[in-house]
Amino acid sequence: MSPSSAGAGLPAGVVVFERGWLSSNNVLFVAGEETALVDTGYAAHAEQTLALVESVLGERPLDRILNTHLHSDHCGGNAALQLRYPTVRTEIPPGEAAFVESWDQQGLSFLATGQTCPRFRFTTLLLPGSDCVLGGRPWQVHAAPGHDPHSVILFDEQSRTLISADALWENGFGIAFPELAGEPSFGEIGATLDLIEKLAPERVIPGHGAVFDDVGKALAVARQRLEKLMRDPAKHARHAIKVLMKFKLLEVQTISTAGWNAWLHGTPYLEAIRSRFFGDVELGRLTGDILAELVSAGAAEASHTDIRNR
Numbered sequence: 001m002s003p004s005s006a007g008a009g010l011p012a013g014v015v016v017f018e019r020g021w022l023s024s025n026n027v028l029f030v031a032g033e034e035t036a037l038v039d040t041g042y043a044a045h046a047e048q049t050l051a052l053v054e055s056v057l058g059e060r061p062l063d064r065i066l067n068t069h070l071h072s073d074h075c076g077g078n079a080a081l082q083l084r085y086p087t088v089r090t091e092i093p094p095g096e097a098a099f100v101e102s103w104d105q106q107g108l109s110f111l112a113t114g115q116t117c118p119r120f121r122f123t124t125l126l127l128p129g130s131d132c133v134l135g136g137r138p139w140q141v142h143a144a145p146g147h148d149p150h151s152v153i154l155f156d157e158q159s160r161t162l163i164s165a166d167a168l169w170e171n172g173f174g175i176a177f178p179e180l181a182g183e184p185s186f187g188e189i190g191a192t193l194d195l196i197e198k199l200a201p202e203r204v205i206p207g208h209g210a211v212f213d214d215v216g217k218a219l220a221v222a223r224q225r226l227e228k229l230m231r232d233p234a235k236h237a238r239h240a241i242k243v244l245m246k247f248k249l250l251e252v253q254t255i256s257t258a259g260w261n262a263w264l265h266g267t268p269y270l271e272a273i274r275s276r277f278f279g280d281v282e283l284g285r286l287t288g289d290i291l292a293e294l295v296s297a298g299a300a301e302a303s304h305t306d307i308r309n310r
Helices: 043-057 078-084 094-102 186-199 215-231 233-252 257-266 268-277 283-296
Strands: 002-004 014-018 026-029 036-038 064-066 089-092 131-134 137-143 152-156 161-165 203-206 254-256 300-302 306-309
Touching: 014 043, 026 043, 043 078, 064 078, 089 094, 131 152, 152 186, 161 186, 186 215, 203 215, 215 233, 233 254, 233 268, 233 283, 233 306, 254 257, 257 268, 257 283, 257 306, 268 283, 283 300
Parallel strands: 036 064, 064 089, 161 203
Antiparallel strands: 002 014, 014 026, 026 036, 131 137, 137 152, 152 161, 254 306, 300 306
């Protein structure tokens, strides 16, 4: 976790909090009449998120929250920020607004992935095709399906800065979650990469990782990865299980073996992926093999009594 401000060619009044892989990066706007925060991290890091925002705002209020999409690592801090700043307005993409309003955690994927997100409210919709004013400047809102069917990205044409969420990282992009549920989305990822190339940003604030400016290289890397995933969807599915398992270890740090097994068998998404792509392999064996890979790579420790993150 490290904050960086307008150096690196970012617009004045933009502060980026680079977080770890459990929480998405946060982009804080302090210029102009209103303050705003794009994406709020995971619930387990909510106190950190509050501290980071307060360290910059001081006595100023946070006026707006914007979520690029509603995965738990991007909106898990919403509730804590709404409690701290009661008048804050929250803007979300339109696709899952009904689920937020009724707080349908299954529809929002939190229960299915075995993740946590405290209930939050929203004020208005972040509509693709519109402009929103952040830091006193108009930012274009673009639909960016693929990783999530309802995700948006934000582009400042004047500074040619892109907030890419999980549509583009320096070394790839986020898991194509719809593909895992049998809803084709590799093509949408490709179309979103084409959109980013057409926008021609000069720097990118990704959802995870450092701000980068070699956008051409990042797009080439992303397209190469996409081609490999399209050739081997089962490899993508196996990687998705590994990411969900590692995410859980990042969250809990240490968990009893019994608790770990209960989480594995109580997380519907894992069984859904297994049955679709690995029908002849029992879930315990599949996840056991993947845990062994994490241990071998030095990313986890396992004993008869507990599983630990490393």
